[in-house]
Amino acid sequence: MDNKSDPSTLETYGQVVLTWISRYLREVEGRPIRSDVAPGTILEQLPPRAPEKPESYEEIIGDLDRIIAPGLTHWHSPGWFAYFPSNTSVPSILADLAAAGMGQQGMLWATSPACTELEMVMLNWLVELLDLPRDWRTDGTGGGVIQTTASDATHLALVVARQKARVRTSIEKMVVYASNQAHSSIEKGARIAGYEHIRLIDVDETFAMCSRALRTAIMADKASGLLPVFVNATVGSTGTAALDPLLEIGKIASEYKMWFHVDAAYAGTAMMCPEYRRYQEGVEYADSYVFNPHKWMGVGFDCSCFYVKDRKPLIDTLGIVPSYLRSDANRAETVVDYRDWQVALGRRFRALKIWFVLRAHGAEALRAMVRRHVSLARAFGDWVDGHPCLVRIAPVSLALVSFRHVDGNNATQLLVDTINASEHSFVTPATLKGEAYIRVSIGQMGTQAEHVERLKSLIDGSLYSRNHSG
Numbered sequence: 001m002d003n004k005s006d007p008s009t010l011e012t013y014g015q016v017v018l019t020w021i022s023r024y025l026r027e028v029e030g031r032p033i034r035s036d037v038a039p040g041t042i043l044e045q046l047p048p049r050a051p052e053k054p055e056s057y058e059e060i061i062g063d064l065d066r067i068i069a070p071g072l073t074h075w076h077s078p079g080w081f082a083y084f085p086s087n088t089s090v091p092s093i094l095a096d097l098a099a100a101g102m103g104q105q106g107m108l109w110a111t112s113p114a115c116t117e118l119e120m121v122m123l124n125w126l127v128e129l130l131d132l133p134r135d136w137r138t139d140g141t142g143g144g145v146i147q148t149t150a151s152d153a154t155h156l157a158l159v160v161a162r163q164k165a166r167v168r169t170s171i172e173k174m175v176v177y178a179s180n181q182a183h184s185s186i187e188k189g190a191r192i193a194g195y196e197h198i199r200l201i202d203v204d205e206t207f208a209m210c211s212r213a214l215r216t217a218i219m220a221d222k223a224s225g226l227l228p229v230f231v232n233a234t235v236g237s238t239g240t241a242a243l244d245p246l247l248e249i250g251k252i253a254s255e256y257k258m259w260f261h262v263d264a265a266y267a268g269t270a271m272m273c274p275e276y277r278r279y280q281e282g283v284e285y286a287d288s289y290v291f292n293p294h295k296w297m298g299v300g301f302d303c304s305c306f307y308v309k310d311r312k313p314l315i316d317t318l319g320i321v322p323s324y325l326r327s328d329a330n331r332a333e334t335v336v337d338y339r340d341w342q343v344a345l346g347r348r349f350r351a352l353k354i355w356f357v358l359r360a361h362g363a364e365a366l367r368a369m370v371r372r373h374v375s376l377a378r379a380f381g382d383w384v385d386g387h388p389c390l391v392r393i394a395p396v397s398l399a400l401v402s403f404r405h406v407d408g409n410n411a412t413q414l415l416v417d418t419i420n421a422s423e424h425s426f427v428t429p430a431t432l433k434g435e436a437y438i439r440v441s442i443g444q445m446g447t448q449a450e451h452v453e454r455l456k457s458l459i460d461g462s463l464y465s466r467n468h469s470g
Ligand SMILES: *Cc1c(COP(=O)(O)O)cnc(C)c1O
Pocket: 084, 148, 149, 150, 151, 152, 183, 185, 234, 236, 237, 238, 263, 264, 265, 266, 292, 304
């Protein structure tokens, strides 16, 4: 190795990279949100083979601006109203940098006691912060673990449920239930886990799962000799942030001895605020639960928190201990080895960014951010309601507003195109029952009233010019 990996180099070029990031975040608002590169643009600028000889850091870091920046989509622009947010924040960046420097592998307690124990405490902090059941704490019967994504967590829940049900029947007879608004990760996870029967249950007029329809489907399946095994409920669906009735679904799950999984990937963060906790009434019935600090909480991707009510079936399903991974500590069963809580063996130090974010901002500021976003969304929803050309297609739920143009799909798509062509505001179009609509998700950390005002003028301008163009 040449001196490129000399630790002192980090001080010189670390500073250059930090300055680059700081400038990026300061200037991101002024950049067109969507990259305008044609497919292959980045690809063409990269050599076909890795270099044999060292290159200078000046050249390498310079290519961030030359090659990489033009191909970035700016998720951290305050005009970001697309998908859901994927926020990062300065404390999260600092923690990730520190974690990169430490290069820990936290697969066992013994391979990084700090990585394991900080994660246990952070997951306990989040139980308290979101008012989740106390027996989910690592010092209770359950526990929490950081997974890469909500999709991974849901897949895992499906695998554990399948393993638990194996004593009762075989996989061909097991049935999984979710609403027809559930995230695609339920269906994907079920398929990977080997389930053959997945029922997508009807929803009510707010797009929440209809628990009567769930019961009817369960009874029909039982009558034909199948075994209901798993039901997913969503707090804050991806399409419209619909809120499934956890209490009703949880009771049905316990009546039929099914595994009850709650997907609160987006909405979990809002549970920091007591006024939204009615949306998770019944969460105590859940066998497993997932929420993504990497969406709305300001903890950079990837960080998805997965909880189980009882850790034993999880560890029974995933625990494998080859001799070279035995340590005195895990033999004595006195510690948590997170390897047994996930598919992968290795794991990086992700708890550090939760720790930095919660300490640097404090829970009060994070709550204030959620409340600001929700109140901006409500005001925007009111504006939509008063607008002659627009109709809401679902209740404003948390910080998501779903609406369309009164004239239908083409007019709605035109509106999306105009908004997204503006470069400073970005929305995602979606469809429900064949009807196109626009999702305005307000949740970027920097989004303020002025950014929503700008979006409103953009919509008005587009509608006005259309009305006056013959
Ligand atoms: C975003 C989202 C997911 C998927 O999240 P990943 O962490 O990207 O896998 C799952 N469920 C819901 C409700 C979501 O909004």
